[in-house]
Amino acid sequence: MSEQLRRYAYPLLYLLLASVCAIGVAAQHGPSEIGFAPRMVLNLTLPLERMVTLPVQELRGVWSDYVALVGVREENDKLRGRLARLEDENQQYREAILSSERFQRLAGFRSQREIPMVPANVIHQDLSPWFQSLIIDQGAAAGIRPGMPVITDSGVVGLVAGTTPGAAKVMLMIDPQSRLDVYVERTRARGTVRGAASSTCDLDYVLRQESIEEGDLLLTSGMGGVYPKGLRVGRIAKVDHKTSGLFLAAQVEPAVDFARLDEVFVILEQRQVPEDDAFSSLDEGLWPDPPPPAKPEAVAEAAPRAAPEAPAPRPGRPAPARAAEPAPAPRAPEPAPQPEPEQVPPWAAEPAPPSDPAPADPAPAEAVPAAPATGTTP
Amino acid sequence: MSALAKLVGIGLALLLGQVVARMLLPAAIQPDLILVFALAMGLRGGGLQGLVLAFGAGFVLDVLSASPLGLYSLLCGTACAATRLFDKALYLRAAGPWAIYVGVYVVANWILLGVAQRLFAPDAISDWAGLVLRAPGTALATALAAAPLLSVFRRLLSETDSEAAWPVLATHGPRSR
Numbered sequence: 001m002s003e004q005l006r007r008y009a010y011p012l013l014y015l016l017l018a019s020v021c022a023i024g025v026a027a028q029h030g031p032s033e034i035g036f037a038p039r040m041v042l043n044l045t046l047p048l049e050r051m052v053t054l055p056v057q058e059l060r061g062v063w064s065d066y067v068a069l070v071g072v073r074e075e076n077d078k079l080r081g082r083l084a085r086l087e088d089e090n091q092q093y094r095e096a097i098l099s100s101e102r103f104q105r106l107a108g109f110r111s112q113r114e115i116p117m118v119p120a121n122v123i124h125q126d127l128s129p130w131f132q133s134l135i136i137d138q139g140a141a142a143g144i145r146p147g148m149p150v151i152t153d154s155g156v157v158g159l160v161a162g163t164t165p166g167a168a169k170v171m172l173m174i175d176p177q178s179r180l181d182v183y184v185e186r187t188r189a190r191g192t193v194r195g196a197a198s199s200t201c202d203l204d205y206v207l208r209q210e211s212i213e214e215g216d217l218l219l220t221s222g223m224g225g226v227y228p229k230g231l232r233v234g235r236i237a238k239v240d241h242k243t244s245g246l247f248l249a250a251q252v253e254p255a256v257d258f259a260r261l262d263e264v265f266v267i268l269e270q271r272q273v274p275e276d277d278a279f280s281s282l283d284e285g286l287w288p289d290p291p292p293p294a295k296p297e298a299v300a301e302a303a304p305r306a307a308p309e310a311p312a313p314r315p316g317r318p319a320p321a322r323a324a325e326p327a328p329a330p331r332a333p334e335p336a337p338q339p340e341p342e343q344v345p346p347w348a349a350e351p352a353p354p355s356d357p358a359p360a361d362p363a364p365a366e367a368v369p370a371a372p373a374t375g376t377t378p
Numbered sequence: 379m380s381a382l383a384k385l386v387g388i389g390l391a392l393l394l395g396q397v398v399a400r401m402l403l404p405a406a407i408q409p410d411l412i413l414v415f416a417l418a419m420g421l422r423g424g425g426l427q428g429l430v431l432a433f434g435a436g437f438v439l440d441v442l443s444a445s446p447l448g449l450y451s452l453l454c455g456t457a458c459a460a461t462r463l464f465d466k467a468l469y470l471r472a473a474g475p476w477a478i479y480v481g482v483y484v485v486a487n488w489i490l491l492g493v494a495q496r497l498f499a500p501d502a503i504s505d506w507a508g509l510v511l512r513a514p515g516t517a518l519a520t521a522l523a524a525a526p527l528l529s530v531f532r533r534l535l536s537e538t539d540s541e542a543a544w545p546v547l548a549t550h551g552p553r554s555r
Binding site: 009010011022023024025026028034037041045049052056057 | 390393394397398401402425426429430433436437438440441442446447448449451452455456459462494497498
């Protein structure tokens with residue numbers, strides 16, 4: 001019996017244990033509480049395993065934190081360079097997206113207007129603190145002539161002061177030489193916006209009995225013939241109620257942010273503005289070298305010839321400033337009926353402003369105006 | 379220290395070695411040291427004690443893994459019994475045949491694992507595509523790890539058998555020596 005038991009003990013024991021295991025495996029369905037025996041095994045083996053794994057983990061940490069970091073500096077430099085390139089690329093993409101949005105907005109604005117216009121990019125801003133101008137990348141080759149108004153979807157920018165075949169200089173409406181005939185949208189009161197060489201303009205020649213308030217929107221009246229009627233000029237920022245005088249004064253905040261001007265439109269409407277020879281005759285280079293000081297005889301000869309055509313501009317100032325919209329006639333307390341804008345020549349019909357010491361006679365329509373009458377010279 | 383305790387100690391050491399190997403080696407070349415232990419328990423001298431130790435090693439593996447409790451026990455016990463069956467025929471007393479046997483059995487063990495899962499735990503079917511890819515590397519690593527351990531196991535098993543540490547289960551005992 002004992003011999004038979006010994007002979008069959010092994011297979012019997014195997015079958016017994018295997019059956020227990022198979023039943024145990026088959027009996028398990030999903031998660032369940034850990035039994036006593038497994039818990040004991042866990043309690044015995046886990047501390048041992050922890051003792052082994054902790055040093056291994058420390059060793060791996062030393063390896064990954066120190067040994068494996070050899071060469072990381074070089075890789076870091078490479079990655080920094082790559083990051084810089086990607087940031088640069090990203091910036092270009094961002095700029096392209098912004099440009100696209102601007103162009104879409106401008107295209108929408110352009111399609112709303114039936115006036116023929118040429119889009120142009122601003123390529124230069126005036127560096128002088130006294131004058132306010134910019135240069136655009138479209139010129140005479142695109143049909144742009146001096147005197148043409150320049151606008152954006154926000155409002156009036158200024159007008160073309162001179163051209164080369166590939167570029168044009170734009171005198172901004174905040175330039176001291178600039179004059180715009182405007183009216184207040186709310187009350188239809190008329191006045192003149194004058195550049196102040198700063199971020200704001202002045203509103204002049206508004207009759208005292210007119211009602212204007214801060215925030216009133218100013219639109220071009222079209223009276224000067226340079227700008228189409230109804231373009232936004234700006235909003236009244238501050239009203240100065242004088243105790244005396246015929247007119248009110250106010251500060252105007254332009255509708256256009258001239259510091260962030262990237263694209264503009266030039267309205268292709270030819271005006272009778274004498275071209276600036278000094279600027280328009282340039283074939284190469286936008287700005288000519290300053291001419292040598294003229295001899296007194298030459299000046300004396302040139303002066304009578306130039307006088308009938310145009311007023312002598314200020315030294316250093318571009319002559320196309322004459323193309324700015326002429327200042328309106330100063331209105332008496334009882335305003336006379338305004339002439340039709342289309343019938344008034346742009347720069348001939350308006351008399352000199354009242355600030356002129358000499359009383360200005362209204363010039364004939366055909367006559368070339370004097371400088372104050374054009375509103376281009378302060 | 380008795381030879382039985384030494385065997386238990388070796389089994390524990392192999393278990394911890396497998397834990398370390400899992401931490402350090404890629405999955406494709408991790409040796410199955412518990413299976414080596416279970417196979418070695420079927421060598422001459424293991425007897426019933428070896429079978430119990432093999433089942434016990436599988437049980438520990440069951441507890442420490444997410445497998446259904448008893449699955450690895452069944453496989454380890456089967457491995458032990460298979461070694462006992464093929465011990466004389468394959469001459470597993472030399473390192474070469476022993477290593478080849480272990481390598482082949484690793485693959486066979488996976489087949490048995492699949493069969494056991496199908497039979498007893500159909501919900502716990504493994505990712506066989508991944509296992510097949512890992513099989514050659516694991517078999518080779520296990521065979522290489524098993525070869526140097528053969529002499530240690532043989533010595534301890536013979537000591538265990540001669541000590542008759544578990545007389546009821548000793549099959550050969552001092553009589554066979």
